[in-house]
Amino acid sequence: MDERIKKHAQILVDWSTEVKKGDRVLIRSHPSAEELIIALYEELGKKGADPITIYTSNEATSTYLLNRDGEMDTPDHMLALFDKSDVVISIIADDNITAMGGVPGERLSTMSKAYKPILKMLMDKRSSITLFPTNSSAQMAGMSLAAYQDFVWGAVIRDWQEVYDMQEILREKLASASEVHITGPETDLKLEIGGMKPVNSAGKHNMPSGEVYVAPHPDSAEGNILFDMPMILRGQEIEGVKLEFSEGKVVDFSAKGKEEMLESLLETDEGARRLGELGIGTNRQIDRFTRNMLFDEKMGDTIHLALGYAIPWSVGGGKKGNESAVHVDMIKIMAKGKMKLDGEPIMVNGKFVWE
Template identity: 35%
Template structure:
């Protein structure tokens, strides 16, 4: 039996998130999703009188390709993908995951090769298309979240079909606070971090680029980061699980990094020069997302959280000039049940224990 919520989601992605117009070309990138997802997206694009282009992916096939990656092979693949992306006006990716550690045995050198070769494709998509990316609920994701498959599916659609438009006034108010801030000071258990946002503009994300959504992001002045941050949300990166990540900074650079897997953590941070600098600072506030589930598109939006991201900045958007093949959204939750914490913009306490204090931001609580 067809779930009508799939059609509602497809319509939201096409009409609201990417605002597809007549005659536009839309790339639909589906990873390990049921056929009903691609069918609903095609129909929504056609209803908008636009042109759908579909790519279907299987993680086990991708893993096999990555294990045998060569510079020549991925240069050809990247050129093909880049040429296609340059033809697109909009991009919608729906990404399922039957096994979040599927890529865990891909050699690090192969993973690095693939990321380096495909980075121009990602940059083209981010900078030159109307794009939106979301997960698809699977039994593996339900297990990560500690929920039954049915309960997680209900949670997924509740979160993704949130009325993001109603949050935009408060989100734009937070953007103005971030735009005006010179110094940011973040305090909490194991965290005492300072950096500057001066001259860098913030971006409010209300369902137009990621689903689920609910964040405002910017980037720190590259060399301004000082202090230490302890992340209390577990994460997966390049198929490996990391817990209790702790980073120390001096003049913007990560000079010490520890976790449950310190060796692997530092290997990622040594991928290139930019991996030890921060490319994004963001505040998350999706009221429907409360607990981490090792899926970054959900975890970075957790109510009362922030993320502080080693690696690539968003070129031409909130751009501090940092360049890297890495972009790792590491999350710290500051609600009282996770130890609390504070975010200060200059001399103003903006958020305490996960709750915004200024009146014009309180709709985000």
């Protein structure tokens, strides 16, 4: 077994989910990640924790949903399993990322609704989502498997305590700031974050991670922004997205093609036109776009904004975060940009001023 797989498992168990003796551990994975599952079983055995692995498969789920008509309630055996688990490790892996492509949207959303109480439970668990490199995700990234493995494990196998400490500087600056001002080519946008709660994301719930994020006040965005990287919407790429905000709301938009998809996103609900997240990526091991948001949004020297709901714990006490059924991230490269907090520059041309 590749030594990096063992290291990946150790990081998930020791750092991300802090597994201890007697923990009931639930692993969710496609069998193509079998080597990582076996490496996890080794670490969990050493800890004296008890694993169950449930099988996720796009092919099986697609077959199921194509044949599953009508209403669906929350499956209580799945609910009970999650309820009694202390730790949940979800591994993104599959033989075919697109295998769910033929499932009608309403069946997916029927299933999502039925599973909502289960996913909600994750909030109270030590849980982490990670990725095991397969040919399928390498293909999505346009890379060979060997190059993609180097990319993934380069981003995962890091000193996460050091990442945490470095990000604390940024988190503290955001926590004491009120106005965020982002400028750059075709970009001049102001947001308010006063009283909101910036989060230092250093490899707990996401592995890899490497970002600090915060919920902006939903009615604060003013100005315009160009996103240099494609927005990914239901597996499709929308390039050159430009948004114009007034009183927090998107009042104008454009894109290089597929504008109708962008429009339909914005029309999902009231909150789909407002921002739920400002994130700042710090993971410089992630140096390219791979069409996977677990990696893309953590890219070093970038920021991202999300249309849609705010992550609850990034909203300050007594404050209101944005609400919506959607949450779609859009990435901006900061190589030619600047970010100021209350008028003071903190990021210039992608670098933090204290670097």
